[in-house]
Amino acid sequence: MKHNIHFLPDDVHVTVEDGENLLSAAAAAGVYIHAYCGGDGVCGKCKVTLENGDVESDSAASLKKGEYDKGVRLACKARVVSDITVRIPEMVKADGKALKCAPKTTRAISARSLDSLIGSWSVDPPVGKKFLKIPPPTLEDNISDMQRLMRALKNANPDSLEPSYDHPELIHELPLVLREANWDVTVILLHGKGQKEPDRIIAVEPGDTTDRLYGLAVDIGTTTCGGVLIDLNSGEIVAEGSGYNAQIGYGEDVISRMIYSQRPGGLKGLQGKVIHTINNIIEEVCKKHIISPSDISYIMTAGNTVMAHLMLAINPKFLREAPYVPSVSQFPLTKAAGLGIMAHPSVRMFLYPCISSYVGGDIVAGVHACQMQKSDEISLFIDIGTNGEIVVGNKDWMVCAACSAGPAFEGGGIKFGMRASQGAIENFQIHPETYDPMIVTIGQTKPRGICGSGLISIVAELLDAGVLDPQGKFNRSLNHPRIREGEDRWEYVLAWDRDSMIGEDIVITEVDLDNLIRAKGAMYAGYQTLLESVGLTFSDLDRVILAGNFGSYIDLERAISIGLLPDIDRDRFFYIGNASMLGCQISLTDHKRFRERVAVRTLMTNMELSENPDFMNHYMAALFLPHTDMSLFPSAKK
Amino acid sequence: MKHNIHFLPDDVHVTVEDGENLLSAAAAAGVYIHAYCGGDGVCGKCKVTLENGDVESDSAASLKKGEYDKGVRLACKARVVSDITVRIPEMVKADGKALKCAPKTTRAISARSLDSLIGSWSVDPPVGKKFLKIPPPTLEDNISDMQRLMRALKNANPDSLEPSYDHPELIHELPLVLREANWDVTVILLHGKGQKEPDRIIAVEPGDTTDRLYGLAVDIGTTTCGGVLIDLNSGEIVAEGSGYNAQIGYGEDVISRMIYSQRPGGLKGLQGKVIHTINNIIEEVCKKHIISPSDISYIMTAGNTVMAHLMLAINPKFLREAPYVPSVSQFPLTKAAGLGIMAHPSVRMFLYPCISSYVGGDIVAGVHACQMQKSDEISLFIDIGTNGEIVVGNKDWMVCAACSAGPAFEGGGIKFGMRASQGAIENFQIHPETYDPMIVTIGQTKPRGICGSGLISIVAELLDAGVLDPQGKFNRSLNHPRIREGEDRWEYVLAWDRDSMIGEDIVITEVDLDNLIRAKGAMYAGYQTLLESVGLTFSDLDRVILAGNFGSYIDLERAISIGLLPDIDRDRFFYIGNASMLGCQISLTDHKRFRERVAVRTLMTNMELSENPDFMNHYMAALFLPHTDMSLFPSAKK
Structure with missing residues (x-):
């Protein structure tokens, strides 16, 4: 349910969700209300008068009895539950004249309604379960247990390719599981990498467990790790969890972690810390949804290149030294338990591939989420975090770069x-x-x-x-x-x-x-350098996709006015929040979408900005609010 | 070089290899010479007189000076080095009449000249090496080490599919190997399972090591294990080794081993013993050819179903209990080092698939070696060992059975x-x-x-x-x-x-x-039962292929005369010796031949004889020399 708010005296109309905080609504609408305490209800400055409709409101100590009766409310403690008209008290100067405060033009873009970008996806996860009632062996039909299982599976899915099996423990466990379960078992299948690759049996459970099929999407950030538990039968998110990356004790940024990794035991220590963090998330989401960690059948993860190397205990030494080379860019599909992750020994963990030392799997996952690799339109993808990563391109080509924007x-x-x-x-x-x-x-x-x-x-x-x-x-x-x-x-x-x-x-x-100026300057110089490298300008961009942990929305006008984003048609901007996590969620839920990641990795070409003279020139010119070249910011000029 | 021998007085002519022992030659030709001591030269009975040509001969204590000068030699100490005529002294009875001893009809079939059966094979092993001089990374070209390696490989083989990598340690070792070797490295490639599957990089070595590429074929017998070291660049056998299966201390036959495996620690103990045996063979062949065990890049093995289960420490419990079910019939391509085999951690060990509890990978390897799966002709394949295994069929169908013939x-x-x-x-x-x-x-x-x-x-x-x-x-x-x-x-x-x-x-x-009668009776009853099950008789057989460790040849007439082999046209018989080892050797040398094994496994259908009443009837009838039904043995009837 939505409600209209009519702010007086400036005659601003906005529509908000039911229960929206009135102070936040005013701020988002560009309407100024005096407010010092952030919305805690203690400064008592944000008084407004209700002229029509009603709000839900806590009894506020800062209001006098008479005021409340006259419709006065603290905006910060008022929740909008109907269409309302509210009047903001005019402030007056010492000379009695009203203090003017025209409402601002704002343009909040939120991480909702992104269908045109992200599209829809099916519930067809990379891992599946199949319940089988297998006829027991006889003297006339005494093929091996494994063959019997495969035959039953083939009979259940006559059109599929002959499955293989891919879990060494299975050959030891299978005979006992089959007999204990009286030949009624559930097979966990890992779908083939390509469409022509057969399924692989990775585990066999006694009885019918098909109703318990879960996957975990994990975003491995340098600072924070987040996890989302998905019911892979329904595709629904059923629990979320997060926590600081426990590596933080060894350094706040990737550089200090890489340095620490070179100490004796450092690499294994850092690996252990991030695994510990993931295990805490697993514990948290399993507790919330009341399942066992062993009910999780697939783990889909993305992280930057350094995080990926540390996860797998690959020495990140050469990531740090020019010419900044990762050891591996496509990481093997790893058994999660082998790394110490609290999971069934057969469960695979996928780590999104990286492109270069500083354009990692989080960016590939983000670009993959917004389907740049399938679009004719030219997109500029921006992820603002500790580092800034930028990707430009469409279904035919992509270039990417990282700029050390700072945190x-x-x-x-x-x-x-x-x-x-x-x-x-x-x-x-x-x-x-x-x-x-x-x-x-x-x-x-x-x-x-x-x-x-x-x-x-x-x-x-x-x-x-x-x-x-x-x-x-x-x-x-x-x-x-x-x-x-x-x-x-x-x-x-x-x-x-x-x-x-x-x-x-x-x-x-x-x-x-x-x-801040250095950070936004590096980002902007990055956009410019990358676009120039492919002979484009900002006006050639069909879409600008902003990713990052800015919360539920970002104010476009303000981001442009300080020069963080280019000053082009506002309708071309999208904000998708944590794109890396979104990519993992989609891939975990939809195997066909998952397979499309290959195109992203194949298309992306890395460009090193760190010693690029064009980048340095653009950077110097961008150390100004919004920019030294005001022709790039016509809105600000006005 | 070959020589003719003319035996007198019976006028028997034979051709032998240079250096052949004269007593052995006489025996193989059906010529009787008195000989008690096996050929040791001490009984002095086997005196013959050289009438023409010469032999090499040790001075024999049993000969008088005069005898030697007259051309008398001990047959057992004489080596044929030219065409010769020798006279066997006639023996006389007490009454002065000569003792008659007509020469026997013999038909030695040897494990040579088997081209029509085994065909030829190429030197195109399942594993290969490629030397690469890789351009080092620069700021303009800083893809990951692994991608760089793959790109160099792709450039060296432009027509091949994009390779993958399949050795977890590689992601940790690669960066160091590349830099230590100054980017000149040799890649060890495992060829894809199917023709459309890409190669997999399993190891990278510094420098150019392409001249050192070896494979080991191992036949894992219940009693004896044998190994053959093959130079995979030339396809030549360069060393051989063998040894008793050290499991023998836990029981002489598979049944007692299976019983022992059920004791606490029994399974792991038996596994350790056979691995120890293989390690001794590796040591032996590497010492003979002066290479390091780490120069062996592939291990191809075959053994019966129990041996295969014990090798991989798969509990053989259900092999022994009706309805006699193996846990697995297609064994995973295993990392040899993971089992404790003295090999580079990346080296794969292939174990030939088994068909049933008592028709194992040794039989599949043997049938594969003689290309039954490619022939229109109907073959009867017989392997006589501790158990007897029988296969009948051609390129369209195969049935197989094991009969517990005893050892x-x-x-x-x-x-x-x-x-x-x-x-x-x-x-x-x-x-x-x-x-x-x-x-x-x-x-x-x-x-x-x-x-x-x-x-x-x-x-x-x-x-x-x-x-x-x-x-x-x-x-x-x-x-x-x-x-x-x-x-x-x-x-x-x-x-x-x-x-x-x-x-x-x-x-x-x-x-x-x-x-002996029980053993040959079980074999013969097996042939009959299996042939009847597919509506055939012995006369329908185009080929009878005999495998087993009988040494270099077997005497066909005698094997038929005791009823071990069917009494049919002698020209249809082949003897191929250790067929299991032969299959391993061919598969190790020729990848295309290796791939054809799949057809063998797919075609073969197992038949249980143990509780089959037809088999029991045939068996009872065969407990006679050669058989109770003499119409089956027309040669003996005469």
């Missing part, structure tokens, strides 16, 4: 940076005259820090309000208490200590801004 | 039975009037015992001379010192203690004869 958009190198979790500032507006902030946090709590989407909002707003200049320096002449010289050069106070969860002022500093 | 032809259940090795009586004649023996042993030493071919000769000769009746009982009325009542019923003395190597009389007893 600013994941909260790294930002004084109060954090990942998108409870208490992170995810949306922000500034009053153009008072320079006071409107802060919205994830979970509507007091702010703890700033996540990627918050950072984009903050920088875009500060720039738009003239608090910040295009070089990322604060306007020293504004003489406002929130703009001050701090420990790390100048800074803007987003939240005073009394309004913050951490008991200190939360600020954004010029050092933070330098890091 | 008589391998020396088991025979008082002085032994395997075909030094000192074994391998040929025998009896003087039709004096009942004195002509004994020829392997290696021309004093006799130690009787091997399979000796046993056939002895029984055939005793029967022909009337010393033995068709029920296997000695003629008690002959009143000859060699025919006497012994510990185990009646017996014939083949060698007196003074002429034997073991210092005691070597005899053949009626108990031995019972065992």
Whole structure:
């Protein structure tokens, strides 16, 4: 169910989901409401008056009895449950004149309604189960147990190729399982790699277990690992889990992990840590859905090239040294239990192939998810994480590159940076005259820090309000208490200590801004270099696909206004969130889609940007908000 | 070089190889020469007179000076080196009349000149090497090491399918090997199973090692294991080795091994023993040819079903219990090192598939060697060993069966039975009037015992001379010192203690004869039952192919005269010796021939004889020398 909100006095109309937070809705609509405490209900600034309709609202200590009766509500504590009209109180200057704050143009793109990109997929997983009632042997018919099993399978699927078997333990277990189960067994089949390859029997279970068929999709991030448990009979996600990659104790980024891996026992140690992380996820999702880890029949994973090497304990030494060569790019289909993963010994783990040292399986999975390899349209695929990875191409060709953008958009190198979790500032507006902030946090709590989407909002707003200049320096002449010289050069106070969860002022500093500018500059220079290498410009792009952990949506206008994304037709942009995980989910559910990954890997050609002079020139030119060449950003020029 | 021998007075002509022993040559030609000591030169009975040509001869203590000068030689110490005429001294009775001893009709079929059966084969082994000089990576071309290797391989073989790799260790070793070898490496390739399957890289070695490519063919017998080292570049056999199967300490036959395997640790213990035996063979052949075991790139093996199960430590429990079901019939292509075999970790061991509990991979390999699966002609394939296995069919169909013939032809259940090795009586004649023996042993030493071919000769000769009746009982009325009542019923003395190597009389007893009659009776009943099951008779057979460890030849007339082989046109018989080993050798050398094994396995249908009433009837009727139904043996009738 959806509801309309009519904001007065600016006459802004928006449609929101039932139960949407009113403060978040206003922020997303570009409507400014005074709000200091992130939505925790304590600062009492975000009062609005309900003129029509109703909201659900907690009794707010900050409201007087009379106010409530007159329809006054704290926007941050109001949930929209019907069509409403709300009036934002006008603020007045000392001279009594109203403070003007025109609503902003926003363009939130969310990771929904992506059918045109991702398409649909079937429930036809790479692994299947078949229940068989096998006639027992007699003197007249005493072929071997394995042959008998295969014959029964062939009889059950007369049109299929003769299956093989591919699990050494099976030859030892099969005779006992068959007899214990009185010849009624369930076969677990691994489908052939190609369409002409026969199925392989990987396990045989007593009785009929066909109703228990699960797969696990795992995204192995440098910082966080996430897992999704899928019921492979229905294709539904039945549980999710996640956790920090336990390798983090050996270094925050891939470089420090690679260095650690060269110490005695380092490689095995790092492998053990990520396996431990995956085992925790398995435990978590199995507990949530009340199944046994042995009911999981396939594990589909993707991670960057360093993570993949460490997972398999392949020495990453040569990834780090020029000319940056992975040992392997197509990883073998590995027995998960052999790596220490809590799984039945027959269960295979697939790791998406990588392209180069810094364009990994997570990118291949992402590109695969959005079917670039099947489209005539030319797409620019961007994954913004600790590194930025870029892919341009269509069904006929693809080039890709990684640019060491740095982790600013994941909260790294930002004084109060954090990942998108409870208490992170995810949306922000500034009053153009008072320079006071409107802060919205994830979970509507007091702010703890700033996540990627918050950072984009903050920088875009500060720039738009003239608090910040295009070089990322604060306007020293504004003489406002929130703009001050701090420990790390100048800074803007987003939240005073009394309004913050951490008991200190939360600020954004010029050092933070330098890091952000370098990050977005590297990304933009990457797009340019890659496009030029194939003789294209931004206007040739049919689609720009943005992937990354920005939460449920990203504000396009703001991302463009700081120069993170190119200034082209907004309708061409898509945001798909965690594309790597999405690729794993699709592949795990649909074997035909899974097979199509081969085309992605085959098409992609890597380009090294690290020592490329064109890239360096573009990068230098992009160290400005939005860019030194304003002709590239016509919207900002206006 | 060959030489003609003209035996007088019986005017027998034969052609022999240069250096052939004169006593052996006489025996093979059916010419009787008095000889007690097996050819050791001590009994001095086998004196012959050279009338023309010359022989090489050791100075023999048993000859007087005058005799030697007159051309007298000991046949057992004479090697034929030119065309010769020799006179056998006539023996005279007490009354001065000559003792008559007409030459016998013999028909030695040897394991040579088998082209029509086995055909030729190419040197195109299932594993190959390729030397590659790989361009090192650069910033412009930094695909992964594995991709680089595959690309170089593809460039070297542009017409081949894209290879894969199939050795988990390779992903860890490859980067170091490539760099240590300065990018000049030799790839070991395992060819695809089918013609459309790509090659698989299983190992990479620094430098150019293409001149060292070896394969090992191993025949895993219940009693003896044999190995042949083949240079896979030339296809030549370069070394041979053999040894007793060390499992023998846990039981002489497969039944006792299966029983032992059910004890705690029994299965692993038996596996360890046969692996140890194979390792000894590897050591032996590598020492002979001065190579390292790691230069062996493929191991091709065949053994009976029990041996195959024990090799892979698959519990043989159900092989022994009705309805006699193997756990697996097609064994996985196994990493030899994983079983403890002294081989490079990447080396695969192929085990020929079995058909049923008692028709094993040795039979499949044998049938495969003689290309029954490609011939229009109907063949009867017989392997006489501890068990007798029989296969009838052609390129369109095959039925097979095992009959528990017992080990008589391998020396088991025979008082002085032994395997075909030094000192074994391998040929025998009896003087039709004096009942004195002509004994020829392997290696021309004093006799130690009787091997399979000796046993056939002895029984055939005793029967022909009337010393033995068709029920296997000695003629008690002959009143000859060699025919006497012994510990185990009646017996014939083949060698007196003074002429034997073991210092005691070597005899053949009626108990031995019972065992032999049961063995040949089971075989013959097997042929009949199997032929009847497909509506055929012996006259429908185009070929009879006899396999077994009878040494270099078998005497067809004698084998027929005791009822071991059917009495049909002699030209239809072939003797191919160790067919299992031959199959392994061919498969190891020629990949195309190797692939054809699939047809053999697919065609063969097993028939259980153990509880078959037809078989039991035929068996009872065959407990006679040669048979109760003499119409089946027209030659003997005459």
